[in-house]
Amino acid sequence: DIDTEEVPAKKERATVYNQYSNEDRLRYFYFLHEKLMKPCDAAKAANINYETARKWKRTYNNDPEKNIPFKK
Numbered sequence: 001d002i003d004t005e006e007v008p009a010k011k012e013r014a015t016v017y018n019q020y021s022n023e024d025r026l027r028y029f030y031f032l033h034e035k036l037m038k039p040c041d042a043a044k045a046a047n048i049n050y051e052t053a054r055k056w057k058r059t060y061n062n063d064p065e066k067n068i069p070f071k072k
Helices: 022-034 039-045 050-062
Strands: none
Touching: 022 039, 022 050, 039 050
16 A cells, blocks of 8 residues: 655745836837837837736726826
8 A cells, every 4th residue: 555644734835926116117119109119029128027917907907097006
């Protein structure tokens, strides 16, 4: 038969989040609107996570005044 062993406990990991500045947001929208890059390429060029950039773009598109969403 097979000897079974207990599975080791998961290691505790500290969750690491990226801290983006307002300059990072401006850089992303610069690549998106001025350079006419696709959202994925603009996020890579601005060194921003694509999913984060996607949320920024959705917020921008839902704003009737089209203001860039800065940090609160």
